[in-house]
Amino acid sequence: MTSTHRAVVRITGPDRPGIVSDVSGLLFKLGLNIHHADQHLDAEANLFFQRIEFPVPEGWERVRTELTKGLDALGMQHSLRVLSERLRVGVLISKHAHCGMDILDRHRTGELQCEVPVIISNHPDLGPEFTRRGYTFVHEPIAGNKAEQERRILARLAEERVDLVVLARYMQILTSGFVAAYPNRIINIHHSFLPAFAGAEPYRQAFRKGVKLVGATSHYVTEQLDEGPIIAQGVTRVSHRDTVADMERKGRDLERVVLAEAVRCHLEDRIIAYGHKTVVFE
Amino acid sequence: MTSTHRAVVRITGPDRPGIVSDVSGLLFKLGLNIHHADQHLDAEANLFFQRIEFPVPEGWERVRTELTKGLDALGMQHSLRVLSERLRVGVLISKHAHCGMDILDRHRTGELQCEVPVIISNHPDLGPEFTRRGYTFVHEPIAGNKAEQERRILARLAEERVDLVVLARYMQILTSGFVAAYPNRIINIHHSFLPAFAGAEPYRQAFRKGVKLVGATSHYVTEQLDEGPIIAQGVTRVSHRDTVADMERKGRDLERVVLAEAVRCHLEDRIIAYGHKTVVFE
Amino acid sequence: MTSTHRAVVRITGPDRPGIVSDVSGLLFKLGLNIHHADQHLDAEANLFFQRIEFPVPEGWERVRTELTKGLDALGMQHSLRVLSERLRVGVLISKHAHCGMDILDRHRTGELQCEVPVIISNHPDLGPEFTRRGYTFVHEPIAGNKAEQERRILARLAEERVDLVVLARYMQILTSGFVAAYPNRIINIHHSFLPAFAGAEPYRQAFRKGVKLVGATSHYVTEQLDEGPIIAQGVTRVSHRDTVADMERKGRDLERVVLAEAVRCHLEDRIIAYGHKTVVFE
Amino acid sequence: MTSTHRAVVRITGPDRPGIVSDVSGLLFKLGLNIHHADQHLDAEANLFFQRIEFPVPEGWERVRTELTKGLDALGMQHSLRVLSERLRVGVLISKHAHCGMDILDRHRTGELQCEVPVIISNHPDLGPEFTRRGYTFVHEPIAGNKAEQERRILARLAEERVDLVVLARYMQILTSGFVAAYPNRIINIHHSFLPAFAGAEPYRQAFRKGVKLVGATSHYVTEQLDEGPIIAQGVTRVSHRDTVADMERKGRDLERVVLAEAVRCHLEDRIIAYGHKTVVFE
Structure with missing residues (x-):
């Protein structure tokens, strides 16, 4: 593993004096070269957040062990990932193709660095569109039994070792059991500027x-519908001239961009969700 | 009155075949030279809207009479105004000065073509700031009797023959009696992207x-708080870094611009309110 | 042909009194029901522009003849098209796939109502990507003889009866001969806010x-590189944090949206180019 | 001096391993509590930039001495300032009042924390407007001798111990002698999206x-006209409907906001200019 690979550390916990010094000292001691570092203090909650990106050095296995040990000793929540160890993404869709197509185009052109082992839909319609592009499409109809359908989807996602679920205009409300299986690992795109026009x-x-103005909002899915931590939002101008169909058209561009932004940030370990909110280190 | 003066006709009513032809024929017959014309059809409501701007011709008094007669004959709601006959604006403020200052700066530089005979506040604090700029400032404290305070304000606005009331961060909820005195003639700035974060x-x-994103919304005031027809909206980006104070600062720029836009459009007869919505001919 | 079909008339010419009345009278006489009408007066150039959209009526063939006769009599440039008679679009690409993919996704989902008979590239690389989506891909290498390559491309475009050429990040400068074959019918996307950063x-x-801020500009191609009439532009924020690669990534989203907007406006007869500028009736 | 005061350290220099650790260690050792920290690495230029904000502690005089000593030992360029030690701003204007009015309104409402000891203009027109607001207005006409006029302005600015010069639509080109007196301490607002439409x-x-789209750009003034390091930019939509006057009106809102943003960032030590560019820690 050469130095063109990048690793990311994320740290979250109660703020305390010297935390920045401790972390930067730890990295320096291990000979790691910080390329990007970003930190945030939520003064009201007294919470400290940090994201550090550095090239993977020679002898990474040993360094990783040392680094993990050092991070453990900080007494804070942390994560460590080499970005080239790609996340596996499962895409759920219904009948609207644009967000799914867009995510996959970005995947194909290398804009989104991940694996996409499976696309699942409650409708068969878009199957040919995605299979001809070389993706695995699975039709999981609800057929009156949503619990059973969700079970089948979860089984398939598990089988594919999916790390992140992207709801690319999947028009079903997930049950709390489904949501609980992927905490802060399901990203939805809602076609409004939340909290306006939920539902x-x-x-x-x-x-x-x-x-x-009309908007779009990407967020992690929680049990409360359209209430999960917001990752990205966008708006565009509309006027009295715009019909509902015009708003839908304008909104589709927002949905594409705002969903892709959220997925990219997740894939690059740029997001830390806490409570109802997110820190997004762009 | 020379041809540098501009007149504006606005027409609203149920759509019917030939209405565009009838209006343009009427203007042509009177020798009027259309400089701007904008129209809109709300297909769901079957309502037609039009705004036409033309230079005031020689012999305007006679033309105005003929034009009014012709407009009456269309069987539609209409208005006719020469823009240089300036509207009189009463500004209501509380303790936040930025929107009021901004409106008055635009007044002074000629960006807003109107008269501002009076500024009224429920607090005395900003008095010196506005009087030193040459405006009449009136302090109308609530002092436990809001009905009485509103009565005094209404009396003063009537006395000053005010056409439009601008709530430049006036932090009081107007009673329905006050609102009824100026239907679609009170403009408020709400410091959010309505309908999100009303109240x-x-x-x-x-x-x-x-x-x-945080937003600002200018709207006509109706009896329902923060529910009146929206005139203009703007948003700006915020992130996890922004405290409430940062959001307020960023929001102030939006409030200034969005309120001024609404006032300008009103002064130039660009807005037609209908039901809960507006047509804004920019 | 039923009334769900829409027809569009565009008119351009020296402004004169009564022109609006003449046009609306003509349409009324023929029983046509204006759904959208938009007009513009370039006062400096004394040029009048109008776009009118109406449902295609019963007995369209006869009405079309009458309408054309009436439009001819106005003594102005005009066009008349039924939008469901779809334009045929030829897409030229090089090695960057994102704009081409985006245009075709919008084609497949019905957002862009047109035919796409052929995609031509000076590189073979993207062939499989587009053929597997069901499109005809033609590789036309330059191989040291650009004149000859352009001749082959023009022949193919002619053979496919292409109405509009879209340069979806085609990284070659077209010769004036090529440009002359499709006046105001070649749309390019330039990845900057023109006129900044031409070339x-x-x-x-x-x-x-x-x-x-970085931007993107869609424009009609003229002999002068990056100087053709601008159709649409967009920008997005960048900061000192953004590398060239980050700017490229952010820019790709702009390019997609700004190019698609221009193509959609062209397909719906919303653009009138004149001199170095455009009127775009949105 | 209590802990509600904030101090800012800025550091710039060639990147080297351990620099983050050294700085954070230094602050920790002195018992300083980092509230905001932001850093940037220009990988191409191998330059490191950092801005750290912390509350002024008890015994500040001693800490300041120690901190300065520690910063000196880093071998990098650095600055240290307590933000409540307000900068003194001289405003230069000509005949357009809107930017100057806006800056002063923000000064009066406390949005811009600075002193404004003097406003200087090459025209007398706006004098009453600013003096009635309680500011000192000085008319310095050019009267055929610009060198002499600049000398008088420089003398006055020196006399008022001005730290920052704001060109709020001052329509004169400063000579290189003037510019050299305030390196990266003169902020101009140019009413376009530079580098488009310089001049x-x-x-x-x-x-x-x-x-x-039309834009506005705030930048530090250098000898090369409209070429100085850009601090902030904004754009707004225009269409074929907009005359030059409309563009000016829309542009004024941009100019206000973009200039104020640059001035605020300068007052809060958020900007580090280097070469032709800036790092702006928002």
């Missing part, structure tokens, strides 16, 4: 309300 | 929610 | 300059 | 070019 048909709600 | 302390709400 | 390697130029 | 009448240039 069904947000563009229709926006049209009725007469807003002058 | 009190929107930046604090936004901070708790962990949104990645 | 090669705009992101590198932007990085060196230390700008805080 | 005179940028909105007219933008109108002729037919761009779909």
